[in-house]
Amino acid sequence: MKRKMKRFEGYLYILPWLVGFLALQFVPLVNSLWYSFTDFQLLGDAKFVGFQNYRKLFSDPLFRQSLMVTFQYVLIAVPGKIIFALIVALILNQRLTGINLFRTLYYVPSILGGSVAISVLWKYLFMNQGVVNNLLAVVGLPGQDWLGNPNLALGTVSLVTIWQFGSSMLLFLAGLKQIPECLYEAAEIDGAGKLRVFFTITMPELSPIVLFNLVMQMINAFQDFTPAYVITQGGPLKSTYLYGLMLYDQGFKFFKMGYASALSWILFVIILFFTSLTFKSSQSWVHYGDDV
C-alpha cells in the first residue's frame, strides 16, 4: 500500500504543471493541427478541407517573401547576437575594479526584453528626424531612411534583437569562468599568442555554450514578431515581413485561422529541421571537456 502510494506521489507533485500543460498547451497544440486541415475562421464552424491550406502555401507569394525575410533575419540576428555577446563577455571577464557594475549595466537591455516600449524607442532612434540621423549630422555624415529604405530596414530591426544580448552574454561569462586556469598557464608556458589561446583553448572550451546559445536564439529568431510588428509593421515593401507577422496577419487580421495554423505547423517543421541540423553538425565542432 505504502509503495503504491509512493508510485503516485510523484505525479501528484507535478499535477499542477500537468494540468496546465494539458489544458493550456497540449490541447491547443492538437487543436491547431486539426484546424490546419480546416477552413476555420475563428467565428463559426470549421469545415475539413484536407491539405488545401498546405497546398495554398506553396503558391502564395507572401509565404515565400516572409520565409525569405525570416531566413535573412535569422542569418543577421543570431550570429550577430552571439558574436556580440561573446565579445562583451570576454571584456567583462577581465579583472577590473567596478566590473560588476558593468556586468549589470550590460544586462539591462535584456531585462527590458523584446518589449513594445523598446521597439517604440527604436522607432524614434532611427526615424528620419531621429537621434541616429542627428548624431550622423553632427559628424557630417548624411542621414539615412533607416526604417523607410527597403534595403536597410531589416538590418535596423535586427539591431534590436542583437542589442538584447544579455542572456547569451551571461552564459558565455559563466562558461569563461569554468575554463580551468591551468590550461591558460600551460599555454603561456608554451609561448602561445593571445589569438592562438583564444582559438585553441577558449573557443573549444566554450563550444557547448555556443551550441546552446545558437539553438535557443535560432528558435527564438524564427518566431520573432514584436520588433518588426511595432517598428515597421512588416514594411517597407514587406522587407521586414517576418514569418510571425504573416502568421498574425492571416490569423488575426484576415481571420483565416485554418491557414494560419498550417503556417505555424510549417514553421514548426522548419525550426525542427534547422535545430536537428545544428545538433548533427555540433558533433564536429562542439568539444565537451570529458571526452578527451
Add this chain to the structure above:
Amino acid sequence: MKKRCLLTASILVLSIGLVFAAGAKESAKASGDITLRMSWWGGDSRHTPTLEALKLYNQRNPNVKIEGEYSGWDGYYQKIVTQIAGGTAADIIQIDQPWLNELCSKGDVFATIDPTVIDISQFDQSFLDNYCTYEGQLKGLPTGTNVNTFLVDVKLLKESGIDPDTVWTWENIVSEGRKVHQKDSSKYFSSATPDIIRFWFEVYMAQLAGGVVDENKQVLFTEEQGTQAFTYFKSWFDEGIVAPFAQTSLFYQKFQENPDWINGKMATAWDWVSSMDKDIGSKQNIETRKFPVMDGAKNTGVLMRPSQIFVVNNNSANKAEAMKVVDFLFNDAESASILGICRGIPATSGAREVLAAQGAITAMAEKATNEGISQAGLPQSVWQMNSEVMQTMQDVIDEFGYGRLTPQQASRKMIQSLQSTLASL
C-alpha cells in the same frame, strides 16, 4: 511521513483550487445584482466621459454595475473577435462600421436591436438602413456621424504663397501645392502616409469610376482609368506634393505621429472628423476644407458613416439590461451632456439639441461635419472595406509609391491582385 502527507494534501488542494477557481467567481454574483461589461476603443477624451456616463447609470440603477473595458485602437479588433470566438466578449461592444458585415456574416453574434426597449425614433432612418443593418435586421446603433475632412494649415499655406481660401481641385493641388516644397524642400503640401495615399486613391477612383470594388465583387475601374489615377498620383511624388514613402512609411496608420506633421512642415491632411482633434493635437492654424471633386464625378468618394456602432452581444446573459444601457447612452439628456462629442457629433437629434444648447459642439467640428455631409458620396461596398481587399490595394500602392511600378504597371497589377483576392473571399 506526516510532513509528506501534508505536502501531498496541500498540492492536491492547490491543483483543485486552480481547476475550480473559475467556478467560484460564478456563484459570487447570484444576489440579483447585474454586472455588465462594455468595451470600446479611444483616448482619454473618450474614456473619461464614457466611464462617467456609466457611473450615472449605476447611480440611477444601483443593482446594475457596468465595467468599462477600454483601450487604444491598436489591436482592438483582434481582441474583440477573439473574445467573441471564445465567448468572453463584453455585453455592449463598440465596433467600427466595416466590421458589422464582416462579423455578422460569420455567425449570429450580435443581438437584434429591440425598438421597444431602445427609442430609435431620433436616428436618421436611412443612416440606420445603410450602415447598421445586416440582412434586414437592425444590429447596432450609430454613435455619431463621421465624415471625411480635409485639414489645411492656414499659416503654412500663406507662408508658401498660397491663398488659404483656395477651393481645392485635383489640378490646383499640384499647381499650387508644389509651392510648399519649392519654397522649403523640407516641407510638403500633403502629410499623406502610404495608407492615406490609398484613401486618396479611393476618393479619386470613386469620382472617376464610381468606386474600386462593387457589391458583386467586381473591380469597377478599367486599366486606362487605373493608369490615369496612378499617373495623377505620380505627379504628387514628382512635384513634391507628398514626401517619399521612405520618409513616411514608418507612420503607417499614424500620420499624426510624424514629427514633420506635428512641427508644421506638412500643410494638409486627409482625416476623419472623429479623429480630427487627436490628430491636430496642439497644432494651431488648422482649418477644414472641402475635398476636390472632378467634373462629372460619378461619386464624390467623400465618406460618411457612423463614427462607431454600439452592438449588444448575442451571447450576453443580460441582453435586456444591456439594451437599456444603450438606450440610456443615446437618449438620456444627462448622459448626452456628459458624453458630449467624444464619439463625434451624436447621431440622435435629441443629443444634438442638448449639445447645441450647451454650445458643446465646436464650430470647427460643426463646419467639418456639415461640409462633409454636403459632399458625402455613396457608401463603399462591403467588399471594398474588406480587410484583405484593403491590404491588396495597399501592397500595390506601396510598390508604386516606392517607384517599383509605372502607373500602367500599377494599374494592371492592382486589377489582377484585386480579382484574385476577391475570388478567394
